[in-house]
Amino acid sequence: MDTGVLYCDDNLARLGTLPDESVDLIYLDPPFFSNRVYEVIWGDEAEVRSFEDRWEGGIQHYIGWMRERIDQLRRVLKPTGSLYLHCDPHASHYLKVMLDQVFGGGMFRNEVVWKRTTAHSSAKRYGPVHDLILYYGRSKKVTWNAPRTDYDQEYLDRYYKYDDGDGRLYWRADLTGAGVRHGASGQPWRGLDPSPKNRHWMVAPDELEILDSQGLIYWPSRGTGWPQHKRYREDLKGKAVDDVWTDIDRINPQAAERLGYPTQKPEALLERIILASSNPGDIVLDPFCGCGTTVAVAERLKRQWVGIDISLTAIEIMKRRLLKLHSSPVVVNTPSTVADLKTLKPFEFQNWAINAINGTHSAKRTGDMGIDGYWFFTRDPVQVKQSEHVGRNIIDNFETAIRRAGNDTGYVIAFSFTKGAVDEAARVRQEGLTIHLVKAAEALMLQRRPFGAVATPGPQPNNVEDLPLPPMRKPEDLPSVGELIASDQAATA
Numbered sequence: 235m236d237t238g239v240l241y242c243d244d245n246l247a248r249l250g251t252l253p254d255e256s257v258d259l260i261y262l263d264p265p266f267f268s269n270r271v272y273e274v275i276w277g278d279e280a281e282v283r284s285f286e287d288r289w290e291g292g293i294q295h296y297i298g299w300m301r302e303r304i305d306q307l308r309r310v311l312k313p314t315g316s317l318y319l320h321c322d323p324h325a326s327h328y329l330k331v332m333l334d335q336v337f338g339g340g341m342f343r344n345e346v347v348w349k350r351t352t353a354h355s356s357a358k359r360y361g362p363v364h365d366l367i368l369y370y371g372r373s374k375k376v377t378w379n380a381p382r383t384d385y386d387q388e389y390l391d392r393y394y395k396y397d398d399g400d401g402r403l404y405w406r407a408d409l410t411g412a413g414v415r416h417g418a419s420g421q422p423w424r425g426l427d428p429s430p431k432n433r434h435w436m437v438a439p440d441e442l443e444i445l446d447s448q449g450l451i452y453w454p455s456r457g458t459g460w461p462q463h464k465r466y467r468e469d470l471k472g473k474a475v476d477d478v479w480t481d482i483d484r485i486n487p488q489a490a491e492r493l494g495y496p497t498q499k500p501e502a503l504l505e506r507i508i509l510a511s512s513n514p515g516d517i518v519l520d521p522f523c524g525c526g527t528t529v530a531v532a533e534r535l536k537r538q539w540v541g542i543d544i545s546l547t548a549i550e551i552m553k554r555r556l557l558k559l560h561s562s563p564v565v566v567n568t569p570s571t572v573a574d575l576k577t578l579k580p581f582e583f584q585n586w587a588i589n590a591i592n593g594t595h596s597a598k599r600t601g602d603m604g605i606d607g608y609w610f611f612t613r614d615p616v617q618v619k620q621s622e623h624v625g626r627n628i629i630d631n632f633e634t635a636i637r638r639a640g641n642d643t644g645y646v647i648a649f650s651f652t653k654g655a656v657d658e659a660a661r662v663r664q665e666g667l668t669i670h671l672v673k674a675a676e677a678l679m680l681q682r683r684p685f686g687a688v689a690t691p692g693p694q695p696n697n698v699e700d701l702p703l704p705p706m707r708k709p710e711d712l713p714s715v716g717e718l719i720a721s722d723q724a725a726t727a
């Protein structure tokens with residue numbers, strides 16, 4: 235199984251190509267039944283439409299759509315593998331019934347409540363503040379590294395408050411448990427018989443002797459109570475994590491890890507899941523990977539990973555996130571031919587074209603006079619048309635936009651241009667305005683150039699073939715994620 239790969243695909247199709255029993259851990263955060271907006275922004279438009287159909291068709295359509303994917307996900311899980319499905323209370327109960335059917339009821343392990351926010355007030359009901367994470371095992375023998383977390387200071391101060399005299403603080407724990415026992419633990423020890431109190435010792439008397447010889451038993455002054463077990467604060471291994479997670483904050487606007495992706499999940503959440511249910515070198519799969527939180531954390535924790543997302547923009551964002559971690563993902567199924575480009579949805583095509591020329595995205599869709607972005611370095615306006623035979627009228631309108639923006643150069647990217655458009659570009663050149671007509675096929679070639687290739691300096695040429703190439707940017711200088719998102723949001727507004 236290839237790892238370190240980002241697939242730009244519908245996950246159902248891609249999952250069908252992955253081998254049986256090959257993955258150790260799956261985390262999926264699919265589009266929620268509750269929120270269409272994220273789909274409009276992040277889904278490919280056909281997907282948006284079909285989601286809306288599913289929603290119009292009701293929850294059963296949504297669950298049916300998810301079930302096909304869960305069937306595949308179970309198939310690719312190793313017998314020791316785990317699946318975590320992140321959802322919200324709108325659909326969690328339907329999803330849980332479906333997961334029970336696919337995995338078998340005995341494979342359910344937890345319903346984790348993640349309190350993602352403290353503030354979501356509602357005048358007419360209790361404020362909804364949590365998501366749910368449904369956790370299933372492929373078998374009963376899953377990989378499990380019990381996670382632990384810090385104790386609350388208040389808890390420590392309340393219980394671990396007795397000073398041993400050497401600065402070590404300890405808690406006095408009961409040495410007996412409820413119920414009479416007839417074995418060793420029910421026998422009297424040092425004259426103290428637990429049975430009449432309907433109790434038994436936590437360990438047999440000979441083990442109590444060992445604890446006492448180690449100084450681990452606290453003896454109250456005569457007649458004031460029974461001996462107790464001294465448990466030291468410094469020996470605590472951490473609190474076992476339960477199924478209500480209140481210690482992981484949602485990504486706030488100031489968080490350093492925040493990319494601006496609307497449904498981005500915090501790295502701490504994925505860190506807990508990945509550490510608990512996989513080991514270094516294991517394979518982690520996220521079939522709805524968005525801006526790549528799972529794959530980035532898996533990379534950092536030295537797991538192998540595979541990511542799938544239908545959105546080209548999401549793939550672009552992930553690629554950059556991983557490059558920053560010095561990982562070089564293999565990206566599969568992004569457009570490599572003009573025919574591929576024609577299948578992209580308009581806003582995905584626009585993002586692709588601006589990225590291909592290393593341009594900067596325009597955050598505004600309307601009111602920006604048809605300027606979709608700006609050429610790198612010179613900041614000359616760029617207009618993108620996902621069309622063949624772009625004609626004179628487009629060039630005319632763009633001429634006005636360029637002049638209003640106070641520039642004397644602009645670029646139009648399209649599949650092809652009519653003779654009228656070429657003539658019009660030649661005419662405006664006589665008036666001191668250069669409009670470069672860039673074919674999408676040329677932009678594809680620009681995109682393929684290795685990082686570091688340098689632009690041809692010198693005066694602006696007269697024909698497209700001599701178009702100076704923009705210098706390639708280093709990964710860290712590429713258009714920001716914020717620009718990508720703003721441009722997507724504007725395009726779908």
Ligand SMILES: C[S@@+](CC[C@H](N)C(=O)[O-])C[C@H]1O[C@@H](n2cnc3c(N)ncnc32)[C@H](O)[C@@H]1O
Pocket residue numbers: 243244245246263264265266272276277278281495497498499500521522523524525526527528542543544545548
């Ligand atoms: C809720 S977001 C995931 C966010 C992610 N957990 C993160 O931290 O960034 C859901 C993602 O599913 C993707 N998606 C929707 N339908 C898909 C499909 N059929 N195949 C693959 N990805 C899909 C969307 O493009 C979106 O990026």
